Amino acid sequence: MLSEQSVPVVRATLPAVGAAIGEIADLFYTKLFADRPELLRDLFNRGNQANGQQRQALAGSIAAFAGMLLERPDERPDAMLARIAGKHASLGITSEQYKLVHRHLFAAIAEVLGDAVTPEVAEAWDEVYWLMAGALIARESRLYQEAGVADGEVWQRMEIAARRRETADVVSYVLRRADGRPAGPFRPGQYVSVQVRLPDGARQIRQYSLSAAPGSDAWRISVKRQSDGAGPEGEVSSWLHEHAHPGDLLTVSLPFGDLVLDEAGDGPLLLASAGIGGTPMLSVLGHLTGTGRARQVLVAHADRSPADHAHREELRELAGENPHARLSLWYEREADGAATGRMDIGSLDLPEDVTAYLCGPLPFMKAVRADLLRRGVPAQRIHYEVFGPDLWLGQDAPAGGPVPSPAH
Template sequence: MLSDQSAPVVRATLPAVGAAIGDITELFYRKLFDAHPELLRDVFNRGNQAGGEQQKALAGSIAAFAGLLLDKPDARPDAMLARIAHKHASLGVTSAQYKVVHRHLFAAMAEVLGDAVTVEVAAAWDEVYWLMANALIAIEAGLYQEAGAAEGEVWHRMEITERRQETPDVVSFLLRPGDGHPAASFRPGQYVSVQVELPDGARQIRQYSLSAAPGQQFWRISVKRAHDATKPDGEVSSWLHEHAQPGDVLTVSAPFGDLVLPEGEGPLLLASAGIGNTPMLAMLDHLLCTGSARRVIAVHADRSPADHAHRDEQLALVRALPDGRLHLWYEVAGEQAPKAATGRADVSGLDLPEDVSAYLCGPLPFMRALRGDLLRRGVPAERIHYEVFGPDLWLGQ
């Protein structure tokens, strides 16, 4: 909660700060990486930095947090904070790094806004920053404790025991701990970070959902080669596709992520597009392994059956559930999927129980469209959950 002294100052300056927040975060990252180049080399996603996605995500989170402090002073945006905290924990972020961020962020703010940053304005926004930072530090401390790890010490060595080419663009890897013990448990829907050393010496990190049920001897990740004609191919996904083989050892984090299968017997909508079906596969596999009788409505959209990673597995899992149903949409269905619909996924005509909980994962336009459809169907916003691969440009929504 903002103090009585800071609240009116933040309210008065939020429009100006919000209008300049993009310039502030861009300058902040430049200052941060000039002072700490190892962070860009070994922690931050260089591709997202080059494309501006990370700057937009940081700007969105700060503006959203400040707005919520003003509009809902007695509430804390736990969903937003948890999503950020899980990502930070998967990277091994420590509490000391928040002081480093604070120093360069406020230097950038002062440089961009100039004389508008009076002593009172600086103090008020300092309060906003530390309310957010301390909340994240507390959540991250709990996550490290749950993982049985000291702060930031989340990394393990895991051996690739099997490699499977799922589609031309997707390869899956089975991983087991280097010490020979069974793989640790996790909550269905969570992800791990994978760190690889690239040819230039950088140790870049990316997150990949665990795509099979917990409680097995191994973990499975499914990696789609990041390819976009408008920017360079993904550094880590390309390296894994080209070099990672059985017998190789990867540096992998403990599992994190807040898009997890809920306890209980309530009905579920598991909606995905493209490689976004990976957390849903873990959820479906877990439901089947535990003998769940929950009603499960699975929705998946893809370019074509040939591009649908783990297609046969997803179909088999849903069919094996006592009350499961799968609805498919393909841009080009062809003879391989005569019963699939064409075009974008559309839940407006599906039979959805009133108490359904929805879980979405896929490209942002897909999730925006489905979330809007579900809201129009009367599904409460608090029962619509999502996972974003990459910087969350949807924060605060």
């Protein structure tokens, strides 16, 4: 909660800060990378920097969080903070990096707004930053403690035990620890970060959902190739497709992420996904089926065609083995017995107390969420996963998004 003296200052200056936040974000990254060029090379997603999505996400998150402090001072944005903290933990972010970001962010604010940044204004926005940063630092520290590691010590070497081509642009990898120990437990729906050293010497990091149920000595990820590798976008997925083979070693983080199955609940579930967003849902369904949980689950997946649907037969088999599961499929073309076109949530018979999990392209998730809200599903029972900068926050606050830190 903002202090009494900061509330009127932030309220009065939020329009000016919001109007200039894009320029502030641009200058912030310019200053940060001039000071620490290795961050762009080894931590930040170069593709998201090149296409501007990171700057949009940063701008939206600052304005949205400040607005939330003003309009909902008694609420804790738990969903938003949990999403960000999970991403930060998977990258090994520590509290020291928040200090670095603070220095360059406030230098950018002062330079863009000039004389408008009085000591009173600077102090009020400093409070906004550290309220959010402090909450995230605490959450990330708890995540590290739960994982049994020191802050930021999340990386391990893993061997590719098997590789399988699922579709023309999706390859799955089975990963085992290089030291021979079991890969370790995880919660259905979590993801890991994978870092690779690219030909130009950069160490780039991307997140991939664990696409099989927990309980095995190994993990599995499914990697969709995002581009032809000619530019920054998709450079990690392209490298993995071209160079990662059984016997090779990868540097992989411990599992994190907040789009996870609530094991304590027993109410009905909707698992709605599109494209490669089906991978965390496959883990959740596999867990429910394998453990014999008597929990109603509606599985809804949309894809371009049956040939583009990664793990299609595995999904069908898991749903068929689970007497409490019902599977609905949509394909934009070549329906092969499934529905044709885009997912139609209105055609599903949803229980009143359903909890929904969404994963897929942002326009898909926004459309499905809107349909669910119109059907009376409370917003707090609709959960989603976004990989890369969460551009939803600035458009639909306070749905979630990244904090101004070097985590994304």
